[in-house]
Amino acid sequence: MPARMLVAAAACEPERCGNVSVSPPFGIVSGSEENRCAQSGFQVHCTDDVPYLGYYERGFGLQILNIFYNNSSLLVSDVHKLGDFNHSGEKGCHVPKANTATKTGPPFSISSLNRNLIFYNCTRAPSLETVHRAGLAATVCRNNTFVRAGGRYNATGVIAGSYDLPGCNVTAVPVLGATGKVNASHYIELISDGFLLTWRPLTPSAGSCTNERRRNKL
Structure with missing residues (x-):
């Protein structure tokens, strides 16, 4: 990781969602808030202590089971597909x-x-x-x-x-x-x-990363 990014990431304390530790380049977001520690595409939604990748439509996202920062990979599950096999579901089995x-x-x-x-x-x-x-x-x-x-x-x-x-x-x-x-x-x-996703280490975004969260201005 580039030195400039290391300095920026150092200001971002790890967060937890359930049993998953969330650290840069990931960051937990909530509602209209933006976590400046999260790089683009690495937003995490924490719902009832269950982390989901935040770039996909809510209610259908991939659940994060574990994040392996040492080799840039994460274990995720398409858990919403399990509802397809529910005989009492709205759309049937x-x-x-x-x-x-x-x-x-x-x-x-x-x-x-x-x-x-x-x-x-x-x-x-x-x-x-x-x-x-x-x-x-x-x-x-x-x-x-x-x-x-x-x-x-x-x-x-x-x-x-x-x-x-x-x-x-x-x-x-x-x-x-x-x-x-x-x-x-x-x-x-x-x-x-689940199954394994990987990502390539990203170049740092402009500005330093802090724990401060700010609301989007629409």
Whole structure:
């Protein structure tokens, strides 16, 4: 980290949200307040002691499970997708419809250490041969919805054609897996345990970083 940035960051005391320590380049923001210790894109919303990355629409953001400052990475979970599997939910039980990659962007990248968890919503049940060959597991939603373990996450965010199945819509969710291995039938646990994001160290922004928070002037 450049010397000028080190001096600036030294003025920013670590904050806590639940069990997560939040330090520069991250900073906790609340409502219309701005935390000048947080660099652009690194804002954190703390809701009921649960930290979320603040650059995405509230209610759909990625929950921060841990931040690893030594290697510029963080463990996050797309926890809101778990609500898709709720039978009593407003939209009923269904597999995720949007790829998690749509929730990430600069300054963050999805690490290639993650693996793909592939969900299928099919108009008809695949043949038993296809189920066994692809390693499909039925989801709790039933209704011809399945999940399988894929390969390593593709940095382009494009789902490889080998995952396609006739008559099925495909959605990918990156997961880290405790040992790099993914058992698709444990998809709830895998989503909860999260996946890895990385960021490149940023150049310091103009001005020093202080603990002072100021309200935005609209």
